[in-house]
Amino acid sequence: MSAAPLLEMEDVxxxxxxxxxxxxxxxSVPEGEIVSLLGAxxxxxxxxLRAITSGVHWSGHIRFAGKSLSKMRTEDVVRSGIAHVPExxxxxxxxxxxxxxxxxxxxxRDGAAVRKDYDRVFEYFPVLRERRRLSASTLSGGExxxxxxxxxxxxxxxxxxxxxxxxxxxxxxxRSIFEIIKAINQADRVAVLLVEQNARLALDISxxxxxxxxxxxxxxxASAELQGNESVRRSYLGY
Amino acid sequence: xxxxxxxxxxxxxxxxxxxxxxVGWPTVISSFQTSEWSQAxxxxxxxxxxxxxxxxxxxxxxxxGAFMALGAYTSAILAHRYKVDYLVTIPIAGVLTGLVGFLxxxxxxxxxxxxxxxATFALAVVTPSLIKRPAELTGGVQGISLTPPDPPQFAxxxxxxxxxxxxxxxxWIYYVSLAYALLLFWLAWNLVRHRSGRAxxxxxDGEVAAAASGVxxxxxxxxxxxxxxxxxxxxxxxxxxxxxxxxxxTFPVSLSIQLLVGAxxxxxxxxxxxxxxxIFAYFLPIESNQWVPAQTWIPSQIASAVVKAGPAVSYGxxxxxxxxxxxxxxxxLITTGYTRLRRRLRGAADREAGQxxxxxxxxx
Amino acid sequence: xxxxxxxxxxxxxxxxxxxxxxxxxxLIYNAMGLVNFAQGEMAMLATFVAFTLIEHxxxxxxxxxxxxxxxxxxxxxxxxxxxxPIERAPILTMVIVTxxxxxLVNGLAGFIFGYVxxxxxxxxxxxxxxxxxxxxSYRDIGVIAVSAVVLLAIYLLLQRTTVGLTLRAAxxxxxxxxxxxxxxxxxxxxxxxxxxxxxxxxxxxxxPILLLEPNMMQTIIIYAFAAAVLGGIESPLGAxxxxxxxxxxxxxxxxYLPFVGGDLQLAVALAIIVGVLILKPxxxxxxxxxxxx
Numbered sequence: 001m002s003a004a005p006l007l008e009m010e011d012v013x014x015x016x017x018x019x020x021x022x023x024x025x026x027x028s029v030p031e032g033e034i035v036s037l038l039g040a041x042x043x044x045x046x047x048x049l050r051a052i053t054s055g056v057h058w059s060g061h062i063r064f065a066g067k068s069l070s071k072m073r074t075e076d077v078v079r080s081g082i083a084h085v086p087e088x089x090x091x092x093x094x095x096x097x098x099x100x101x102x103x104x105x106x107x108x109r110d111g112a113a114v115r116k117d118y119d120r121v122f123e124y125f126p127v128l129r130e131r132r133r134l135s136a137s138t139l140s141g142g143e144x145x146x147x148x149x150x151x152x153x154x155x156x157x158x159x160x161x162x163x164x165x166x167x168x169x170x171x172x173x174x175r176s177i178f179e180i181i182k183a184i185n186q187a188d189r190v191a192v193l194l195v196e197q198n199a200r201l202a203l204d205i206s207x208x209x210x211x212x213x214x215x216x217x218x219x220x221x222a223s224a225e226l227q228g229n230e231s232v233r234r235s236y237l238g239y
Numbered sequence: 240x241x242x243x244x245x246x247x248x249x250x251x252x253x254x255x256x257x258x259x260x261x262v263g264w265p266t267v268i269s270s271f272q273t274s275e276w277s278q279a280x281x282x283x284x285x286x287x288x289x290x291x292x293x294x295x296x297x298x299x300x301x302x303x304g305a306f307m308a309l310g311a312y313t314s315a316i317l318a319h320r321y322k323v324d325y326l327v328t329i330p331i332a333g334v335l336t337g338l339v340g341f342l343x344x345x346x347x348x349x350x351x352x353x354x355x356x357x358a359t360f361a362l363a364v365v366t367p368s369l370i371k372r373p374a375e376l377t378g379g380v381q382g383i384s385l386t387p388p389d390p391p392q393f394a395x396x397x398x399x400x401x402x403x404x405x406x407x408x409x410x411w412i413y414y415v416s417l418a419y420a421l422l423l424f425w426l427a428w429n430l431v432r433h434r435s436g437r438a439x440x441x442x443x444d445g446e447v448a449a450a451a452s453g454v455x456x457x458x459x460x461x462x463x464x465x466x467x468x469x470x471x472x473x474x475x476x477x478x479x480x481x482x483x484x485x486x487x488x489t490f491p492v493s494l495s496i497q498l499l500v501g502a503x504x505x506x507x508x509x510x511x512x513x514x515x516x517x518i519f520a521y522f523l524p525i526e527s528n529q530w531v532p533a534q535t536w537i538p539s540q541i542a543s544a545v546v547k548a549g550p551a552v553s554y555g556x557x558x559x560x561x562x563x564x565x566x567x568x569x570x571x572l573i574t575t576g577y578t579r580l581r582r583r584l585r586g587a588a589d590r591e592a593g594q595x596x597x598x599x600x601x602x603x
Numbered sequence: 604x605x606x607x608x609x610x611x612x613x614x615x616x617x618x619x620x621x622x623x624x625x626x627x628x629x630l631i632y633n634a635m636g637l638v639n640f641a642q643g644e645m646a647m648l649a650t651f652v653a654f655t656l657i658e659h660x661x662x663x664x665x666x667x668x669x670x671x672x673x674x675x676x677x678x679x680x681x682x683x684x685x686x687x688p689i690e691r692a693p694i695l696t697m698v699i700v701t702x703x704x705x706x707l708v709n710g711l712a713g714f715i716f717g718y719v720x721x722x723x724x725x726x727x728x729x730x731x732x733x734x735x736x737x738x739x740s741y742r743d744i745g746v747i748a749v750s751a752v753v754l755l756a757i758y759l760l761l762q763r764t765t766v767g768l769t770l771r772a773a774x775x776x777x778x779x780x781x782x783x784x785x786x787x788x789x790x791x792x793x794x795x796x797x798x799x800x801x802x803x804x805x806x807x808x809x810x811p812i813l814l815l816e817p818n819m820m821q822t823i824i825i826y827a828f829a830a831a832v833l834g835g836i837e838s839p840l841g842a843x844x845x846x847x848x849x850x851x852x853x854x855x856x857x858x859y860l861p862f863v864g865g866d867l868q869l870a871v872a873l874a875i876i877v878g879v880l881i882l883k884p885x886x887x888x889x890x891x892x893x894x895x896x
Binding site: 293297299301346349350352353354356357358360361362364365368369371372492493496499500503551552553554555556557558559562563566 | 636637638640685688689692694695696698699700702703704705706707708709710711713714821822825828829832866867869870872873876877880881884
Binding site: 074 | 765768769771772775776778779780781782783784785786787
């Protein structure tokens with residue numbers, strides 16, 4: 001008996017003003033699993049994540065832990081247990097590294113667990129501890145990505161939405177971030193919806209995958225199967 | 240020629256009707272009331288100037304009262320001290336104020352709209368003190384009194400022949416103001432329609448894009464400042480004529496606010512807007528004191544409260560409500576209403592439904 | 604020499620008044636990119652509230668914080684009712700609305716309290732005490748002390764508490780803050796409440812000196828503008844430093860420059876504003892503004 005998925009999107013359409021970007025997509029993220037959302041630029045991957053956190057107008061059905069997300073404000077969606085690391089990372093550059101992290105944990109009431117999580121965060125990303133009193137604007141791209149993921153971890157969400165964590169980063173940093181995402185997923189049972197252009201990396205750590213093409217789901221299935229299927233790889237994933 | 244008259248859109252006929260109304264109006268109202276309407280028209284001229292700056296070129300000035308003061312005092316000093324014929328001083332005052340405005344426009348270029356508002360607001364507050372200081376020239380706190388001119392022979396004759404009554408000084412001043420208003424409104428209309436107007440609107444709607452299209456941003460923005468100051472200067476000069484008196488207290492910061500209220504209520508970035516705005520800005524405080532208590536259907540407590548609270552509260556409330564509900568002012572409401580009505584009558588789908596309300600700078 | 608010291612200290616006291624109002628302006632500017640032209644009038648109204656409380660028997664030191672709380676609530680109310688509907692409107696609209704608000708509040712005060720100037724009680728006597736040979740009034744010392752306490756309290760609130768952190772986050776990065784669960788809309792209201800309370804301090808400190816009447820704050824707001832612009836409109840520290848500099852400069856100019864005298868001190872403020880905007884538009888502590896997310 002499989003439990004109901006943590007996140008369910010059914011026939012979701014979304015767009016900006018008169019332009020429609022998503023033409024009725026359906027996907028689901030089971031509890032504790034990592035799911036990839038792949039596709040070329042402009043396919044609608046970012047819009048999908050934005051729809052979940054009410055950053056864009058959408059129609060259809062989106063349910064999180066059984067509750068509909070329709071008509072909810074962004075901050076309320078987030079407060080119900082979804083952390084969204086957006087394109088561009090959403091770092092608050094006017095604040096320090098430490099203040100950014102504190103904004104991750106500011107909603108939590110479990111003091112002891114929060115302190116433990118800070119320890120883990122600094123273990124994963126030692127550079128954050130070194131630079132914690134500095135302005136977040138002094139961090140490099142890779143370090144900002146680490147801060148964004150660390151901050152999301154501190155939120156102890158049930159679901160993490162990651163928008164292209166590899167974008168603009170050196171391969172070694174990308175690899176370490178992906179390892180940490182996997183570690184977080186396994187340690188805390190945090191579900192992840194991972195939007196990525198780097199299909200190979202994404203399929204490596206995820207259990208399921210969807211491929212978006214021009215606003216529609218073109219392919220879906222277990223990551224291992226997609227990886228094994230050469231024609232899918234060639235037509236949709238670029239390798 | 241006849242063909243063109245027949246094909247003229249209904250808007251042009253409306254303009255003709257309005258002009259005829261204003262030309263004939265003094266013949267049916269008292270001389271005192273004529274003087275009031277003069278002042279409303281004069282305010283409309285100043286508001287038109289402000290509108291060119293704010294509505295069409297997107298620069299916010301809260302200090303146009305100061306420009307009016309400059310125009311008024313220029314005329315008053317020339318007339319009183321140097322015995323220049325007052326009517327001659329009007330264009331002089333206008334040009335001088337326009338030049339000063341143009342010079343103002345140069346440093347203003349470097350200020351964001353917010354800072355410009357701040358700086359001009361400070362200017363408006365300081366203006367009365369600045370006027371009082373050179374007391375020898377400006378008459379200090381006591382101001383300068385002027386004698387209202389008698390209507391010249393040709394005007395008195397013409398008026399007498401048409402209406403059978405003797406033209407009063409107030410009526411003459413009214414027609415002078417009206418003439419300037421017609422001239423300046425017509426000039427503004429042309430400005431807006433032609434290249435300078437389009438350039439200004441391009442700047443207002445997006446400086447970066449305008450610059451990319453080759454528009455001379457600095458030139459047009461300072462030009463807008465100069466022209467708008469010219470209008471205010473002429474208005475100030477006429478104002479001195481209409482009230483026969485100028486003093487530092489005639490130009491407090493509330494005057495600049497009054498001009499802004501008029502511009503916004505009438506409708507920014509529209510030609511008829513300032514006229515509506517001028518009438519509104521002038522008569523609202525007067526009417527709220529007189530008309531409201533006379534209405535028997537308004538409970539007396541509310542009426543007395545309105546009178547006591549005075550124009551300030553009414554202005555404030557009106558300004559806020561208009562910006563929230565009708566950012567394009569009364570003229571905007573009418574035009575939108577009219578367009579919607581026309582569309583519905585012709586059966587076309589209302590494409591505007593469901594969109595965000597326009598910001599104040601989109602109607603042209 | 605003593606005369607100079609006296610004027611400087613006196614200038615610091617008025618500077619404290621300017622700094623409080625300037626800080627209020629900076630708080631709202633940081634939250635919305637908007638200069639609240641109604642800040643002075645709101646402060647004036649709060650001062651009238653304090654006056655009424657004192658008239659009805661409340662002691663000064665109780666009426667003071669009570670009025671601040673009322674001002675705080677008033678600021679939140681104004682944000683919810685008047686400002687929120689136009690949140691996404693262009694700057695021009697928002698400036699005009701604050702001007703309308705200023706006119707409205709001024710008229711309201713005139714309506715409720717009338718235009719007759721009243722004397723406002725001060726807990727500090729005007730007696731002077733000898734400091735280093737200069738005669739400094741207790742009142743000046745009191746104003747400096749109260750301003751310092753209030754400004755320090757705001758600093759601690761913003762920099763050391765979680766609420767202050769979410770306020771700053773919402774002000775500088777509204778969209779990114781939403782994604783962290785910050786209720787940005789309420790933070791804006793909170794910012795307005797805080798600004799209103801800080802501005803009220805300015806009014807209550809100024810009233811004993813100026814006489815309480817509806818137009819009381821109209822000149823102070825200009826000095827506060829000068830202070831905020833000089834310090835850098837985004838910098839709370841700048842507001843404080845700017846306020847002190849403006850206070851001292853205007854006082855010294857009024858005393859020692861014969862052509863300035865008492866009535867043209869305001870023109871000095873105007874000169875400061877224009878000078879700063881032309882020479883160093885970001886002020887002493889401001890940074891060139893960056894697009895916020």
